[in-house]
Amino acid sequence: MDERARHLLKSLIEQHIAKGVPVGSRQLARDAGLNISPATVRNVMADLEDEGYLISPHTSAGRIPTHVGYRFFVDALLRVVPLSAESNRLLIHRIGFRAPDVEQVLHAATGILSELTHMAGFVRVPRRATRILRHVDFIALREREVLAIFVTDKGDVENRLIRTEHPFGTAELAQAANFFNATYGGRPLQDVIHNLQRDLQQSRHEMDRILRSAMELGEEMLEEDQQRMLIEGEFQWLDLPELAGSERLRELLAAVRQKRDLVHLLDESMRGSEVRLFIGEESGYAPLSDCSVVSAPYSVDGEVVGVLGVIGPMRMPYQQIIPLVDGTAQLLGRALSQS
Amino acid sequence: MDERARHLLKSLIEQHIAKGVPVGSRQLARDAGLNISPATVRNVMADLEDEGYLISPHTSAGRIPTHVGYRFFVDALLRVVPLSAESNRLLIHRIGFRAPDVEQVLHAATGILSELTHMAGFVRVPRRATRILRHVDFIALREREVLAIFVTDKGDVENRLIRTEHPFGTAELAQAANFFNATYGGRPLQDVIHNLQRDLQQSRHEMDRILRSAMELGEEMLEEDQQRMLIEGEFQWLDLPELAGSERLRELLAAVRQKRDLVHLLDESMRGSEVRLFIGEESGYAPLSDCSVVSAPYSVDGEVVGVLGVIGPMRMPYQQIIPLVDGTAQLLGRALSQS
DNA sequence: ACTAGCACTCATGATGGTTGAGTGCCAAGG
DNA sequence: CCTTGGCACTCAACCATCATGAGTGCTAGT
Numbered sequence: 001m002d003e004r005a006r007h008l009l010k011s012l013i014e015q016h017i018a019k020g021v022p023v024g025s026r027q028l029a030r031d032a033g034l035n036i037s038p039a040t041v042r043n044v045m046a047d048l049e050d051e052g053y054l055i056s057p058h059t060s061a062g063r064i065p066t067h068v069g070y071r072f073f074v075d076a077l078l079r080v081v082p083l084s085a086e087s088n089r090l091l092i093h094r095i096g097f098r099a100p101d102v103e104q105v106l107h108a109a110t111g112i113l114s115e116l117t118h119m120a121g122f123v124r125v126p127r128r129a130t131r132i133l134r135h136v137d138f139i140a141l142r143e144r145e146v147l148a149i150f151v152t153d154k155g156d157v158e159n160r161l162i163r164t165e166h167p168f169g170t171a172e173l174a175q176a177a178n179f180f181n182a183t184y185g186g187r188p189l190q191d192v193i194h195n196l197q198r199d200l201q202q203s204r205h206e207m208d209r210i211l212r213s214a215m216e217l218g219e220e221m222l223e224e225d226q227q228r229m230l231i232e233g234e235f236q237w238l239d240l241p242e243l244a245g246s247e248r249l250r251e252l253l254a255a256v257r258q259k260r261d262l263v264h265l266l267d268e269s270m271r272g273s274e275v276r277l278f279i280g281e282e283s284g285y286a287p288l289s290d291c292s293v294v295s296a297p298y299s300v301d302g303e304v305v306g307v308l309g310v311i312g313p314m315r316m317p318y319q320q321i322i323p324l325v326d327g328t329a330q331l332l333g334r335a336l337s338q339s
Numbered sequence: 340m341d342e343r344a345r346h347l348l349k350s351l352i353e354q355h356i357a358k359g360v361p362v363g364s365r366q367l368a369r370d371a372g373l374n375i376s377p378a379t380v381r382n383v384m385a386d387l388e389d390e391g392y393l394i395s396p397h398t399s400a401g402r403i404p405t406h407v408g409y410r411f412f413v414d415a416l417l418r419v420v421p422l423s424a425e426s427n428r429l430l431i432h433r434i435g436f437r438a439p440d441v442e443q444v445l446h447a448a449t450g451i452l453s454e455l456t457h458m459a460g461f462v463r464v465p466r467r468a469t470r471i472l473r474h475v476d477f478i479a480l481r482e483r484e485v486l487a488i489f490v491t492d493k494g495d496v497e498n499r500l501i502r503t504e505h506p507f508g509t510a511e512l513a514q515a516a517n518f519f520n521a522t523y524g525g526r527p528l529q530d531v532i533h534n535l536q537r538d539l540q541q542s543r544h545e546m547d548r549i550l551r552s553a554m555e556l557g558e559e560m561l562e563e564d565q566q567r568m569l570i571e572g573e574f575q576w577l578d579l580p581e582l583a584g585s586e587r588l589r590e591l592l593a594a595v596r597q598k599r600d601l602v603h604l605l606d607e608s609m610r611g612s613e614v615r616l617f618i619g620e621e622s623g624y625a626p627l628s629d630c631s632v633v634s635a636p637y638s639v640d641g642e643v644v645g646v647l648g649v650i651g652p653m654r655m656p657y658q659q660i661i662p663l664v665d666g667t668a669q670l671l672g673r674a675l676s677q678s
Numbered sequence: 679a680c681t682a683g684c685a686c687t688c689a690t691g692a693t694g695g696t697t698g699a700g701t702g703c704c705a706a707g708g
Numbered sequence: 709c710c711t712t713g714g715c716a717c718t719c720a721a722c723c724a725t726c727a728t729g730a731g732t733g734c735t736a737g738t
Contacts (some may be wrong), residue, residue, distance in 0.1 A: 024731050029696045037681050039345045058715070060731045139474045141494050149488065149496060155480050157488060157498040160439045234574070235592045254576045363700050381701070389733050399700045399719045 001051070008032055009053060010077040012045075013065045018316050020241055022062030038263035050120045065218050067280030067314060070292070074318050083136075083323045087116055095331050102156045102336065104125070106230055110310060114233025117321055119312030120256070122231040124266050125306040126336065128152060128221055133192050136180045138173040138210060147172060150212045150221060152189065153301060154336065158221050162213040167192055176210060192219045229263055231256060231311075240313050248290060256311070269295045270307045275326050280314050290314065294321050296329035300336045308332060340390070344383050347371055348392060349416040351384075352404045356654050359580055399552040406619030406653060409631070413616055413657050422662045426455055429592035430663075434670050441465070441495045441675065445569055448647060448671045453572025456660055458651030459595070461570040463518055463605050465644040465675065467491060472531050475519045477549060484511060487553045489560060491528065493639060494676065497560050501552040515549060556639045568602055570595060570650075579652050587629055594626035595650070607647045608634045614665050619653050628655065633660050635668035639675045647671060 001009075011021045011032040020269040025038040025045060032041075045063055048054045053069035056062065065073065081093075094112045095105055106123050113121025131152040138145045145161045184192040196215045200208055234253055243249045258260060265283055269276040288311070295309030310316075310326050340348075350371040351362045364377040364384060383403055385394045392408035395401065404412065422430075432445055433451045445462050449488070452460025470491040478486045485501045523531040534553045539547055551629070573592060577635060582588045604622055608615045617632040634648030648664050649655075 022731090026731080039681050039683090040679085043680085044735080056732080058688060059733095060686085060729095062731065093737090100501075134480065135476075135478045137474075137476055137488075139490055141490075145494070147490060147496070149476075149490070149495050151478055151480075151488070151498075152485060153480065154485050155484070155498075155500050157486070157496065159490075159496040161494050161495075162439075230640065235589075235596075237594075238589060250574075250577060253577075257574075333582065367698080377700090378712055378714090379710085381717085385702080393693090395701080397719060398702095401699095401700065448722085 001048075004034065004036075005048060006077060007067075008041060008044050009048055009069065010073065010243075011056070011153040011276075012063065012133070013069060013073045013077075016064055020065050020315060022057055024062035027062070035191065046154045049060070060307055065314075067282060070314055071282070072234070074269060078236045080319045080322050083200045083327050084320075087324060088327065090116065090330055091327055095335050097335060099269075102154070105335050107232075107334065109173055109328055110230040110232040113310050113328055114236065115307065116324060117312065117316075118233075118236050118239070119310045119316065120233045120236060121308070121310050122229055122266075122308045123308040123332070124263065125228040125230070125272075126154070126156075126300060128154075128156070128305075129188075129190060129191050130145055130303065131156075133187060133204070133218075135185065136166075136177055136214065138180075138214075139332055140168055140170055141174055142165050146210055148210070148217055150188055150214075152221075158217060160213065160217040160220075162210055164209055168210075172212075172221070180214065189218055189222060193222070227259065227263060228260070229259060237312075242290065242313055246308055248270070248287075251287045252291065265293070266295060266307045270297045270304055273297055273299070273304060275322050275329075277322075292316055292318075294318070294325045296325045298333040300333055300337075305336075340387075343373065343375075345416060346373065346386060347383050348387055348408065349412065350403075351393070351402065352408060352412045354415075356656055359654060362599055363401035363510060366401070379522075382487045390617065394590050397435055399580070404653075406621060409618045409653055410621070410643065413618070413661075417658055419658045419661050422666050426663060429455065429664065430670055432466055432595075434667070434674050436674060444671065444674050448667055449569045449571045452647065452649055452664070452667055453575065455663055456651065456655075457572075457578070458649045458655065459570055459572045459575060460647070460649050461568055461601075461605075462647040463602065463609075463645045464567045464569070465493070465495075465639060466649075467493075467495070468529060469642065470495075470528050472524055472526060472528055472557075475516055475521075475526065477516045477553075479507055479509055479512055482506050484548055487549070487556055489553070489556060491560075497556060498561075498638075499552065499556040501549055503548055512549075517621075519550070519553065526555055528561060532561070533613050548592055557662075566598065566602060568598060568605070574615045574649075581629065581654070583654055587626075590626045594624075604632070605634060605646045605648075607673075609636045609643055612636055612638070612643060614661050614662075614668075616657070631655055631657075633657070635664045637668040637672040637675075639672055642660075656671075 007026060012028055014332065015023045015028070017032060020072045021097060025041040029036050029041045045054060049056065049063065052136040053065060054063040055066050057064065064080065083107045094108045106125060110121045131154055133150065134153045135151040139149065144164050144167050146164055146168060147159055148156050148162055149157060149159045151157050184195065194216055196211065200212055200215070228314060234256060237243050237249060237252065264325045265278065265285060275294065275296045281289045283293060290313065291311055292307060292314045293311050295307050297304045308329055310321060347367060351367055354362045354367065354370060356589045364380040368375050368377045368380045384393060388395065388402065391405060393402040394401065394412060395403050413634050430451060433447045440576055442538050445464060449462045470493055472489065473492045476488040476489040478488065480486050485507060486498055487501055488496060488498045490496050523534065532554055535550065539554070540553055573595060575586060576582050576591065604617065604624060614633065614635045619631065620628045622632060629652065630650055631653045632648060632650050633644050636643045636646045638644065647668055649660060
């Protein structure tokens, strides 16, 4: 592909991103800035179509990029622009501080992604597999109801109600908690569960019921984030002419609610430490075949624990979206880390 | 309005609910079961239109009920059917047990409402104003980061990260927590905050910073539920021919995201203890003027703490929706109460 | 190698006629 | 007086037709 073809492809994609309609040879010839006639442009476009970068919806429409075209565009032609000062200010304002509450800051990140991009924003909740158990508490709520509370070193808190056969006194529970903290505190959650499992096999004691439930809570904490992700702003898709009113939109919404496959896709993208793009079919996930996913992993204290990003039409302003998603990931990581 | 007119109105509304299209005189004459000609039906319908129960979208369409018509229908003509065995089973399966986690059961209730009705389900989170503070914990997370944890008697847990000027030792924090629990434990949250506010005015101590933050957390717990509600299944509205693709849908979604006015409306409906209906304009809230809201308050330990329900088109099968919303409210209340 | 010209395609939108469901009104009949 | 059949009228929905215009591929001439 020669320089001129590249330039035309770039120009075409930019126009299509801006307008959303197929781009014809006349308009492209005019806007590309080369001194070239529409007929010449047509020849080039025909070549690009043969090579799979473009496609025409029907004979007498202009052409639109394929996912291959977009891929070439972002890899070879795109020049990302730095985050606008205003967006940056907004980001910092919303998620720039060490959060008082993990849930809140995740929610804020999802929201700001969606707002600034006018697409759906998502945040995969932080993985807790390597978390360290900081503190456990058992609190008598009522007769025969005990509330177990787990705290990890990153400051997230989970709780669970346990019903017991016999009533427990405050002192008894405090003792159990002390034992628990002394034995398992300061160790990774995974170890805690593992050891607890082993230890419980041997003894048989009424207090076991509480410990066993505590273990289940720990297991849930690890399993839960296999599934959880926040997503917000799906309704923005209603504004897209390429999706609105069609069956595809329905499918997409259903798929996003399902989350399973999406979570799987995102976990893939957590391996690297860079922004990743899944353009159209590249995700290998049918309901997303008209969409692009831009994702970036975020790290807490140097370790990648989650991923966030946006889901929108293939036709999205990548040069702004990419730095935005990147910046959000950085800030979220910092907000969740030690200052 | 005589018996025949009532019967025809009932029949018309039932048909319109079932089919979603305007009902004409011929069809109504046939399906109403009275031995009556379409012309007669037309006369009756014209009267009903004059009285405001019906309206015709245009000259040669049939007629559809107004919100006045629906109101009369549900108040005077509707016979609610008991909850189907299957729905009941599903409800109990999903929210019939004392929940291990409050959030989870609220979420489950929202989901099941949406699924069973094919409309949007919502749950207003339980009010905590009258909750009793059961336990407070201060946990040193890292150097100069303290996690404050509040537990109420109903078993919900809130936490907040507090940054401190100076590092605190575990013993110090335990002492603070002990003091806190001894002084304020077992008292209603509102009192706790009030007293704390007063007590803090006098002394000036480094530990105050923690207590002050704890107070703020308490305040947030009370304020937060001014705003919070869960809502799910808005996307089901896409299937409705009367909303789909129009600007109204957009408005509705935006309004629901906004929540403010909606929450206000629902708080109104918490006064009684019965199922309440807001049909169309009755809500006094423009974006909802094409919709109906069916809501029912739920109680924990005998006290109304929240409200749940569904939002859907005016044209909804009230005779099934009403018992369903009612039943869900009962079950949710029970799931959150002492067994 | 580029371009002008030309025949061709096809979505889009306007036009107009037809159909069918439905209405209001009136006059005749129980 | 209520009911009913009849009739003229309305109007959305559907369909076919047509013009328009943007766009294409191809070819021949520069």
